[in-house]
């Protein structure tokens with residue numbers, strides 16, 4: 133017989149009351165756990181995308197309003213650079229100035245922190261010029277229905293959006309950058325906290341920017357102006373669009389009465405891209421009478437922790453007529469709704485805990501006073517104040533621990549439900565990171581409720597306990 | 605007989621709201637080792653208060669309680685708990701058994717709180733509990749739970765519990781209250797044996813006259829005072845001790 137065993141037996145003696153106490157702790161722990169998991173998963177999702185895409189910056193006309201999605205689902209953060217800008221344009225001639233500003237800002241930002249940027253960069257890594265891709269958006273009549281047609285330079289586009297895959301068809305023969313992209317994406321790995329883990333050796337060897345730079349030079353010699361796409365009438369279709377219209381490889385498309393041939397169908401990426409029709413930029417420019425104009429430029433940073441924020445600030449300051457938005461900011465804006473909801477729910481949880489502790493406090497006080505005679509007996513047979521206190525503390529430690537575990541498990545389940553309900557679309561990651569917190573919360577709630585009554589009771593005079601006698 | 609328990613000018617004043625209740629008004633008492641004392645007296649005369657002051661349960665307002673020459677009310681909480689644990693066996697009706705524990709565990713429970721007990725003592729303790737329960741004719745109920753026992757049987761388990769740490773003093777407050785005459789006789793017989801065979805100093809509070817026949821010393825209480833060595837205590841109680 134030990135004091136601990138006595139506590140356990142006492143705990144099991146009042147299952148209903150203890151379940152009541154435990155349930156409010158379970159609810160509080162579950163709510164907090166699920167919220168933490170969902171928000172952590174969402175943050176990780178953003179970080180992962182940024183790590184993979186090397187953090188993309190979107191440069192669009194200053195006058196344009198953002199976010200007109202081409203029919204995708206509401207909260208699409210996955211590929212935020214796929215936003216659509218209609219009706220305002222940047223001259224293609226402005227791109228060199230934009231890129232110059234961008235590269236300088238990145239370099240300055242990098243050097244300012246001694247090779248260390250907001251997240252640690254890789255000291256000694258030579259910065260390569262960023263890669264960029266222009267887009268021209270226009271609403272057009274495709275086979276009699278209005279659709280967003282996007283003019284792209286496929287090779288550049290594909291390099292910025294290296295996650296693109298074809299479900300059918302093929303890229304033009306000279307689009308041979310797949311391997312480079314694979315290397316880049318495997319370079320950036322995230323640990324469970326969303327920090328970028330960088331394999332320095334692979335970075336040094338496969339510096340993707342360098343390869344690109346060389347290819348760019350080659351390309352400049354061979355075909356300085358012409359788009360890489362061979363056929364001027366090649367069309368690539370977003371996966372969702374192709375599915376909806378029942379279009380297949382080799383089908384003919386009439387875009388504003390001009391005929392195109394479907395050369396490839398893109399795998400769906402849950403972005404506006406899925407609903408678009410892509411044609412060569414130069415074709416689009418002449419078809420829509422927008423020669424020399426583009427709707428936006430996507431810039432993909434070529435370092436995992438590039439100070440893209442710095443570049444954004446510099447661009448907005450130095451280049452007139454454009455707005456630069458970093459992907460992180462876009463993601464942030466798109467997560468604002470979720471963040472608000474998160475804060476609201478957090479407030480609910482905190483007040484639940486407060487009310488919970490209060491009600492636990494009441495139940496505990498009640499149930500302890502029901503044990504008053506027993507406590508007197510224990511004192512009489514030799515239990516000291518601290519030994520009595522220990523009985524209560526053990527009981528509630530166990531209770532809190534059990535409630536913490538159950539609450540944690542319930543929280544995992546609730547995280548899935550919350551994720552679906554809020555349509556956050558993040559992949560829920562089960563990590564044990566929140567388990568210690570759940571357990572601590574459970575135990576603390578349970579102990580906070582007991583400490584005062586336990587203290588009072590252990591100080592109770594024995595005579596007072598048996599004055600309330602004979603009532604059993 | 606040597607002086608074993610001694611109280612000097614023991615006073616206890618309870619404050620209930622504005623009211624002041626003087627439960628003990630200055631009790632000077634000596635009890636020798638091995639004595640068998642029975643306290644009698646009207647309800648509210650201060651018997652329970654006196655006995656619990658001696659047992660380290662109720663702190664007196666004034667005066668001292670010396671046990672083997674030591675003032676127990678000068679001890680700190682853990683020393684006093686230890687004193688209760690080792691020196692005193694309580695048989696108070698209000699100190700019932702723990703319903704979650706079986707008979708055996710109820711009996712050995714005081715050992716949980718014994719700060720000196722070691723793990724290897726556990727077996728010795730259990731066999732001691734069993735032999736006590738056997739003496740009390742409770743061997744067959746060792747694994748029963750309190751709810752499965754009659755009132756008399758529960759009382760016997762409480763007696764075994766009071767004896768487990770081999771205390772020198774047994775304090776019993778109405779140990780036969782609410783028992784039928786036959787069971788009362790049994791319990792009284794056991795208490796006599798505790799006094800005669802185990803050589804414990806026995807202090808009993810009871811309204812029942814059956815105890816008087818067995819007691820070595822009878823003390824009558826009235827209004828917070830004690831009256832010792834009365835020729836006819838029963839008559840004294842009936843008529844009122846101090847006219």
Ligand SMILES: Nc1ncnc2c1ncn2[C@@H]1O[C@H](COP(=O)(O)OP(=O)(O)OP(=O)(O)O)[C@@H](O)[C@H]1O
Pocket residue numbers: 595596599618619620625626627645646647648649650651652653654
């Ligand atoms: N904890 C307490 N608070 C206030 N008054 C008390 C307390 N304990 C006892 N008293 C009062 O002190 C007086 C003596 O009480 P005590 O319990 O000692 O009497 P008793 O002789 O044991 O009576 P009974 O035979 O009914 O058990 C009574 O008037 C009682 O009301």
Ligand SMILES: [Mg+2]
Pocket residue numbers: 651652653777
């Ligand atoms: Mg009494």
